[in-house]
Amino acid sequence: MxxxxxxxxxxxxxxxxxxxxxxxxxxxxxANGTGGSAPALAVAAASSDAPIEVSVELTEFAITPSSIEIAASGSLLVTNGGVAQHDLAVVDTGLATPMLNAGESATLDLSSLEPGTYDILCTVAGHEAGGMKGTLTVVGTGTQPAAADAGDDANGGHGDHxxxxxxxxxxxxxxxxxxEFPAATEGLGNQPLEPTILEDGTKRFELTAEIIDWEVAPGKVVEGWAYNGQIPGPMIQTQPGDKVEVVVTNKLPLGTDVHWHGLIVPNAQDGVSPLTQELIEPGESHTYAFTTEEAAVNMYHPHHHAQMKVPNGMWGVFLVGDLPMxxxxxxxxxxxxxxxxxxxxxxxxxxxxxxxxxxxxxxxxxxxxxxxxxxxxxxxxxxxxxxxxxxxxxxxxxxxxxxxxxxxxxxxxxxxxxxxxxxxxxxxxxxxxxxxxxxxxxxxxxxxxxxxxxxxxxxxxxxxxxx
Missing domain, CATH: 2.60.40.420 (Cupredoxins -  blue copper proteins)
Known part of the structure; x- marks a missing residue:
């Protein structure tokens, strides 16, 4: 073309x-679902100059805002803007929202709390350690917010409209x-990865795991976890019967491995440390070796702390041969x-x-x-x-x-x-x-x-x- x-x-x-x-x-x-902006901040004047109502968004893995100041007798409008279930609890008070599915909201009444500072967190196992924690400071005495329009509620009616x-x-x-479509941004993923052909015909591919700046949308640059500086990582293409080596160099701050998702390989090459290999430590390299036996449409990504690396960009496409039509x-x-x-x-x-x-x-x-x-x-x-x-x-x-x-x-x-x-x-x-x-x-x-x-x-x- x-x-x-x-x-x-x-x-x-x-x-x-x-x-x-x-x-x-x-x-x-x-925009109460994933990826939208946080719900609009609804506030009413309070004698303490602190808001009487604050909107809070829960995502993987953050509470936004993480430091909340609110007037006594106030309430939190909590929305799950993530993809997994979350809740919001005030530690040691018995106050918590229900467990919220993606896009759901609930109001947490704080009227029983005395002025002071409290810890807040998501109670789902592992989410606090992942970053879903913060503080809630209750100050002064507030006034009640204006009544909502008839028919509005947290999960129905017209929502924020x-x-x-x-x-x-x-x-x-x-x-x-x-x-604006299609808007230009820096960086392009899925670029074909050319192998080095060894003397015995083995196709050797080289992958480098590293943290990069990645422009997801115009002006939105994030910390991406990538292979060879691109998201998705480079496309690996082979044919059935090819002998393959993939040399993985780790430039991440923590150890890693690579799992060949869907690809049939010997157990020792499956990429699940410490079961099938030792962890590839920062600054080290590891070589995977296997033969691609049949046509396949597969992926590659880490298995070690995949919950962190994969959502942040560490994945790639692995194609073997041509899919029969x-x-x-x-x-x-x-x-x-x-x-x-x-x-x-x-x-x-x-x-x-x-x-x-x-x-x-x-x-x-x-x-x-x-x-x-x-x-x-x-x-x-x-x-x-x-x-x-x-x-x-x-x-x-x-x-x-x-x-x-x-x-x-x-x-x-x-x-x-x-x-x-x-x-x-x-x-x-x-x-x-x-x-x-x-x-x-x-x-x-x-x-x-x-x-x-x-x-x-x-x-x-x-x-x-x-x-």
Whole structure:
């Protein structure tokens, strides 16, 4: 594809996406879910100059704000903005919210507390140690906040959208964020990793684990944990029967290993320290050696403290050979495949929803996600990889996806679907016939993973089909 055609397609993407939103009306979703901004701070004047009500957001693994000052007789509006269950407890007082699922909220009444400073934390095992702790300072005597609009509550009604909502601003936020797509950012993941070929034909790949600055979205630079300075890490590609060595050098501040998720390897090469190997200490290297026996659609990532490293960016794609396709000309679900069917491009799509990277596709958050560009009549083989904490229903507008493999294993009965549900650790392979020209939205259909009061973000891209 020429550079001119790609640039033209991207320009079409911007115009058409805006037209799509303006004509159909983008769904505006309250930012009480993961990745949205913290709920608006609701305060009422208090004689102590401390607020009578404070909004608190729980995420992996933080309480925001972690240092809270509130007037006596006040309350906390606590929202779970993470993906796992969380609660908020005031230590040694018996006060705690219920256990909250992602996106849920609850009010914690503090009227029984005397002025003073208290410790707060999430009571889920390991979450306090992970950083979910802070302090609550109760001061003076406050006045009650104004009554909420009738019909509003923590989990229903209009949520934070009351009489004072600036609806025009919500429209503008959605419109403006879409106009930014596709936005340029520093860094690009999934770059093919070229091996060194040894004398006996072994393909040697080199990976370096390190902490980097990574631009997830325009102007949003986070601490990323990466392989070879990119998120996702470089794409490793081999053929069945290849002898493979992967040399892993650790430049992290703690030990590591690499697990070849889904790949069939000898037990000693499985990458689970200390069961199958010694930990790769900081400054050290370790070589994995195995033969890739059969076609595979797999991932690689650490197993040692994966709960920290993987959400922050340490994952990559490992492809072996070519995935067998359904027979050309066969009839599946009433649709006949072309007699001359070919795969014109292969696209990896790694989804994430936590850590410093957050809601993202291939390490980027909309509007910095990369569009998929194809010509009408092309066939796109897309591999989904879920390296996140929760399931993601990936929905493509305009044309169905033919699900041809699960975890790299071809399906005896492929099926058509416009939404493919991908759970953590799973891989799904879909064949997308680019039948209809236009710009087609492509996103996770958990709407708070794609939209917020600040506009479109996170797990959204577009499939651009050119005539």
């Amino acid at each position: 020429s550079e001119e055609r790609t640039v033209g397609a991207i320009a079409v993407a911007v115009v058409a996406l805006v037209a799509l939103v303006l004509s159909a009306g983008a769904l505006i979703t309250a 009351g009489a004072d909502t600036d609806w025009a601003a919500l429209d503008a936020a959605m419109h403006d964020t879409i106009l 359904p027979e050309a000309g066969s009839v599946i679900g009433g649709k006949t495949l072309p007699e001359d069917m070919t795969v014109d491009q292969v696209v990896p799509m790694v989804v994430n929803d936590a850590g410093t990277i957050g809601m993202s596709l291939n390490g980027k958050s909309f509007p910095a996600t990369a569009p998929i560009v194809a010509k009408k009549g092309d066939n796109i083989l897309l591999h989904y990889y879920n390296e996140g904490y929760q399931i993601h229903p990936m929905h493509l507008h305009g044309m169905p996806q033919l699900v041809v493999a699960k975890d790299g294993y071809p399906l005896d009965q492929p099926y058509w679907s416009d939404t493919v549900n991908v759970a953590p650790g799973e891989r799904f392979s879909v064949l997308i016939p680019a039948e209809h020209a236009g710009v087609w939205a492509f996103h996770c259909h958990i709407l708070t993973h794609a939209e917020s009061d600040e506009g479109m973000y996170g797990m959204v891209t577009a499939l651009i089909v050119e005539e």
